[in-house]
Amino acid sequence: MSAWESWQAAWAGAAGPLPDVRSRAESEVRRHRRTRVTVWVLLAGACFASIPAFTAPENVVHLIGWSILGFCAAMGIGYVLTHQGVGSSAVDGPRDALGFLERRLAAEQRVAHLARWVYLVLCIFGAIATHLLYEEHGSPLPVRLMTLGCYVFGFALTLSAPWWFGRIARRRQAELDAWRQWMDEQSL
């Protein structure tokens, strides 16, 4: 018997117990499904909440309704965009997986830009609409200022979204680069 045949015989004879993973696998699938459903339920809820705005007599309130719908549409598109290919096959090799992670990182950065401009439009529309509404109803100044403050805060937060996301993305990109380098070193 050659050395190779003896190794092969020893190899083929090796076996051991494998864990039962069905409950864990099923719970992971359920978790993914729950996350997806939650996002769409939240968006649907926001769309549903905008319905009363369209029944109001004031045109300016309709504007708020349209802002909410526009926001939901943009966020829905962003969610779909970032999750494209998330089900990347485990059959793909490690380099394919790296490519996929890089594509997803780029998509997430695009969504950060999308969120910035969507919120900007939402804040502008919302601020104008509520200002006109408060004028019509003669609302007190503190209420007006508080509303305006909320818009400014939201605007500042989302205007900087690409910047803070870029910081996170740089760290993740560095990790992906290190991974690629390691694979080169290992001749994988």
Place this chain on the structure above:
Amino acid sequence: MSFEDCLREHGPALWRVVASYTARGPEHGDLAQEVLVAVWQALPRFRGESSLKTFVLRIAHNRCLSLAWQRARRPSPSTNELVHIPDPRPAIDDQVEARQRTERLFEHVRTLPLGQRQVLTLALEGLAHAEIAEVVGITVENVAVRLGRAREALRRSLEKEAA
């Protein structure tokens, strides 16, 4: 094919892939879990474009490489280093001796560089060069080169221990 059928047919091969990356112990169990969950999730996507064995072995190797990468990032007492603890008990029968020989083979396989290890373990599973190329994502010529080096390295390692 159901997960149970797949496991019945290819479970031992999956166990051996995991054993070629980690020695027996808690890490082996964890990695086996990761591999099986990945196979469980990927099985519905199996379209029969390759053999099921090639399909599951590719998944197993990909999962194991992720572990190897994690280890490389956070070095810990590595199972890649050859730590052979001799069993003080005399071999009572052929079965024990065969098991020890197998354990020793796995220990030596774990010391090989990852690229060579993948090719060698797949060849030991009886895969043809073309199938190994498909699993690892390299050319058939490259498989032959790596396999030659891996066999040589394994032979030297076993001889060194015997000397």
